[in-house]
Amino acid sequence: MILTTPAKLALRVVALVYLAVLLAFPILTILWRTFAPGLDVFWASIRTPAAISALNLSLLIVAIVVPLNVVFGVVTALVLVRGRFPGRRLLSGVVDLPFAVSPIVVGVALIMLWGSQGWFGGLETLGIRVIFSVPGMVIATIFVTLPFVVREVEPVLREIGTEQEQAATTLGASGWQTFSRITLPAIRWGLTYGIVLTVARALGEFGAVIMVSSGFPGVSQTLTLLVHSRYIDDHNTYGAYAAATLLMMIAIVTLLLMTLLDRKRPAAHFAPTPARSHS
Amino acid sequence: MTAATLTRRTPRTSKPAAFGGVSGLTLGVVTLWLSLIVLLPLAALVVASLEGGWAGFWDAVTAPVALAALGTTIGISAAVAVLNVATGTLIAWVLVRDEFHGKRIVDALIDLPFALPTIVASIVLLSLYGPSSPIGIELNATRWGVGVALAFVTLPFVVRSVQPVLIELETDVEQAAASLGAGNWTVFRRVILPSLTPAILSGGGLAFARAIGEYGSVVLIGGNIPRETQVASQYIQQQIEIDRPVNAAAVSVVLLAISFSTLLALRAIAARGHERQEAVR
Numbered sequence: 001m002i003l004t005t006p007a008k009l010a011l012r013v014v015a016l017v018y019l020a021v022l023l024a025f026p027i028l029t030i031l032w033r034t035f036a037p038g039l040d041v042f043w044a045s046i047r048t049p050a051a052i053s054a055l056n057l058s059l060l061i062v063a064i065v066v067p068l069n070v071v072f073g074v075v076t077a078l079v080l081v082r083g084r085f086p087g088r089r090l091l092s093g094v095v096d097l098p099f100a101v102s103p104i105v106v107g108v109a110l111i112m113l114w115g116s117q118g119w120f121g122g123l124e125t126l127g128i129r130v131i132f133s134v135p136g137m138v139i140a141t142i143f144v145t146l147p148f149v150v151r152e153v154e155p156v157l158r159e160i161g162t163e164q165e166q167a168a169t170t171l172g173a174s175g176w177q178t179f180s181r182i183t184l185p186a187i188r189w190g191l192t193y194g195i196v197l198t199v200a201r202a203l204g205e206f207g208a209v210i211m212v213s214s215g216f217p218g219v220s221q222t223l224t225l226l227v228h229s230r231y232i233d234d235h236n237t238y239g240a241y242a243a244a245t246l247l248m249m250i251a252i253v254t255l256l257l258m259t260l261l262d263r264k265r266p267a268a269h270f271a272p273t274p275a276r277s278h279s
Numbered sequence: 280m281t282a283a284t285l286t287r288r289t290p291r292t293s294k295p296a297a298f299g300g301v302s303g304l305t306l307g308v309v310t311l312w313l314s315l316i317v318l319l320p321l322a323a324l325v326v327a328s329l330e331g332g333w334a335g336f337w338d339a340v341t342a343p344v345a346l347a348a349l350g351t352t353i354g355i356s357a358a359v360a361v362l363n364v365a366t367g368t369l370i371a372w373v374l375v376r377d378e379f380h381g382k383r384i385v386d387a388l389i390d391l392p393f394a395l396p397t398i399v400a401s402i403v404l405l406s407l408y409g410p411s412s413p414i415g416i417e418l419n420a421t422r423w424g425v426g427v428a429l430a431f432v433t434l435p436f437v438v439r440s441v442q443p444v445l446i447e448l449e450t451d452v453e454q455a456a457a458s459l460g461a462g463n464w465t466v467f468r469r470v471i472l473p474s475l476t477p478a479i480l481s482g483g484g485l486a487f488a489r490a491i492g493e494y495g496s497v498v499l500i501g502g503n504i505p506r507e508t509q510v511a512s513q514y515i516q517q518q519i520e521i522d523r524p525v526n527a528a529a530v531s532v533v534l535l536a537i538s539f540s541t542l543l544a545l546r547a548i549a550a551r552g553h554e555r556q557e558a559v560r
Contacts, residue, residue, distance in 0.1 A: 002454075002457055003463060007463075008377060011369060011372065011373055011377070012379060014369060015369050015370045015372075015373040016373075016385070018366050018369075018370070019370065019385065019388065019389075022427070022430060022431055022434065023388060023391065023392070023431070023434070024388065025407055026403045026404050026408070026431075027403055029403075029413065030402065030403045030406040030407075033406050072309070072312050075308065075309055076309050078301065078305070079301050079305060079306055079309045083306060085301075085306060091309070091310065091313065094313050094317055094318060095313065097317050098317060100488065100539055100542050101492070101535060102491070102493070102512055102531075102534050102535075102538070103397075103494055103495065103512075104492065104494045104512040104515050104531070105324070105512075105534055105535060106320070107516075108324060108515060108519060108524075108527050108528060108531045109320035109321050109323060109324035109531070110320050111519065111524070112320065112323035112324050112327040112524070112528060113319055113320040113323040113324075114320075117524070118323060119319070139316070142316055146313075200394065203396070204395070204396030204397070204398075204399070205396070206398040206494070206495035207397070207495050207512065210516075211516065224396050224399075224495070227398050227402060228398055228498070228499070231402065231405075231499055232499070240402055241402060241406060244398070244403065247396050247398075247399045248399050248403070251394040251396065251399070252391075252394070254394055255387070255390060255391065255394045258394075259387075
């Protein structure tokens with residue numbers, strides 16, 4: 001297509017105006033509204049007791065979810081790549097399921113399983129409360145982040161094959177030695193990428209978590225729930241802006257990390273799946 | 280290392296494993312984990328939606344407010360998907376074929392909606408288009424507000440699926456067509472668009488599937504007005520709050536069915552595209 005300069009310019013302007021109206025101007029506005037009263041006001045707003053406990057709960061959830069996702073994610077990827085068994089494609093489909101489920105639907109499904117009226121409702125009579133408590137929020141976060149590690153490690157495992165591992169085993173390495181000296185170093189960047197995606201999503205998840213949280217400030221509020229309750233319940237609009245800006249800064253750091261890691265990963269396999277989205 | 284250890288270890292690798300390179304125990308653990316986290320909750324959801332039998336399910340889904348919420352969701356999501364098809368293709372074209380200062384910054388900006396938590400998207404939009412809007416445009420509690428929120432969170436889908444195809448697209452066919460006297464519009468319609476269509480469809484479909492279930496970005500700006508701006512996810516949340524779990528589960532199953540069938544359709548289209556490519560070769 002050979003466009004005249006005015007036509008080219010017109011297309012460029014339309015695209016940039018759309019991006020400005022939808023993306024750039026709102027982001028500039030929230031930054032301005034957050035920082036206009038001064039950095040100390042912003043700092044004070046994200047250092048209130050409720051904000052600190054929300055940050056702590058968010059980090060606690062990340063600290064539980066990431067190791068579980070790493071262990072089960074790597075094992076699942078190994079099974080999907082190396083396993084030869086009937087139903088392997090079905091299992092692979094199950095790994096993708098969380099991408100297709102609305103966060104609110106995740107919350108309802110977990111209530112139907114773990115809630116007091118649910119299939120595992122008996123746990124509550126034993127004194128183990130899952131829904132409207134931290135375990136429920138952890139399980140909800142695992143549900144929505146489950147595919148990340150698997151889907152990032154899987155292509156790397158497929159690429160490296162098993163020859164080096166077989167060589168190591170032939171030379172007398174134990175199973176654990178083979179894994180920690182051969183497999184793990186090979187998948188480390190894919191795994192790191194998966195962990196970054198998991199952390200970002202775990203910190204940012206809202207819909208699934210709010211459904212299974214009791215939402216008490218200072219007890220069961222994550223950072224995202226804090227933004228919501230400051231805006232809706234406390235009518236503390238500035239507080240909501242400040243907490244949202246904090247989350248936005250975390251998101252931008254994540255984006256930078258992902259860009260850096262993308263260069264380290266073998267064979268870029270970018271495909272726009274809902275993977276990167278849906279918090 | 281001695282020869283003895285070598286011979287001792289060798290049989291382990293040559294032993295035929297039951298499921299390829301994976302032990303039955305590992306397979307069992309993975310199946311159990313996926314079932315506990317993913318399958319059992321969804322099964323419990325489906326069973327709960329049928330607690331009142333098919334009639335109960337049907338009543339829950341066809342309750343006027345539920346139908347209105349589903350209608351609003353599907354209508355606005357479809358409109359946003361169409362909007363994305365147009366703007367996303369345009370943005371991808373500008374990013375690939377145009378040159379200007381700051382293009383790389385614009386390119387990086389596209390990913391931001393995927394990186395931002397959805398509740399942050401809501402607040403970000405409210406700071407400009409909410410009550411006390413600095414430019415006097417208040418979209419909160421309107422369908423426009425819902426549409427803007429959904430357009431924000433789905434922005435990257437079409438751009439990021441069209442962009443790589445456009446980069447790969449050779450310009451010689453376009454030049455040939457142009458030299459044979461084809462106008463720009465004809466070149467776009469006959470040469471460029473056919474190669475982009477699968478990517479555009481897939482991006483638009485993903486955007487639609489995402490918009491259908493969206494909650495966080497809509498919750499603050501949408502206003503949650505029943506029969507007007509309430510989307511299906513908000514209706515579901517409300518039904519849980521007023522202790523009508525069967526209604527919540529039934530509408531959840533409908534949402535699931537819509538997004539699954541959208542994604543399956545996309546997969547089928549993609550598979551057909553691959554077959555056609557193979558046939559050409």
